[in-house]
Amino acid sequence: MDARQLEEKLRAAGYRLTPARRAVIQALGEAGRELAPREVLAAARARCPGLGRATVYRTLRLLAQLGLALPLPAPGGIRYRLLAGDLHRLVCRGCGAQLPLDLCPARGLTARLAERSGYLIAGHVLEFYGLCPDCQRRLSCVE
Amino acid sequence: MDARQLEEKLRAAGYRLTPARRAVIQALGEAGRELAPREVLAAARARCPGLGRATVYRTLRLLAQLGLALPLPAPGGIRYRLLAGDLHRLVCRGCGAQLPLDLCPARGLTARLAERSGYLIAGHVLEFYGLCPDCQRRLSCVE
């Protein structure tokens, strides 16, 4: 799902499409990785110079509520990324390094789960976490 | 994995087992749900009266790095829970409501993934997210 489609989804859900919101969405879309709110603010100001901090937080929260953006815990606080389908990755809890995965053992479950729960399911995250080789040494984790 | 086992893992990894750390671990263990750092502080002070804020943050970060606790994004900030095996749930992005799931399509992948990546894999999270029936109405999401 690209930035243009997200803008349409916002509209379809009854929200206005403003320069501030477009700037936030496009900043997230161009980054291609998760961004901290402060990074979103910096990047989005290139497109919307006077953009305020509060608006960035409001927009990120709105996108997350609608399932269009994904908040992820990271060292240093929560980061956001646009939801481009589902997310599968292997994350190092020590340094934050990531390896994307191309497996998906969960896709077939979504429809059944939605039916049984009444939820409107926007996607899923499958995240394996642990320590990368470097951090295994650095943290003297002997397991 | 209960609190006692976690304490042993800390020791095994070369860290000291102090009253402050035990209080944090036991507070998380007894809660049985994810806690915000401020809640951890309040609960842990019952066991370790003078406990300081900085120590709680330090301990939570340490536990997360070692894969013994899990930071999760929630409305209001990051929350932590002890890692009791893997986590599978369905989460509402609107209000934070959760449904635990008893499926696990990913368990069999861990060993192969660890071998190929060199990571020490502590566990995984499979999280479906979307909107619960209430929030679908409240946010006028027409999807």
Add this chain to the structure above:
DNA sequence: GGCTAACTGAGACGATGTATCATCAAGCGT
């Protein structure tokens, strides 16, 4: 073009998380 409700930016505010530092005590060796 004008209306109206949703949205915005500014600013103030409390909460959150980190850095520093003197003091303390866990765990080890004896």
Add this chain to the structure above:
DNA sequence: ACGCTTGATGATACATCGTCTCAGTTAGCC
């Protein structure tokens, strides 16, 4: 059992984060 050594602690100060309020603006609809 007792000291040592060094990692851990609590207090404090500080920077940042995230929220709230409010007056002014503007997107979307007629």
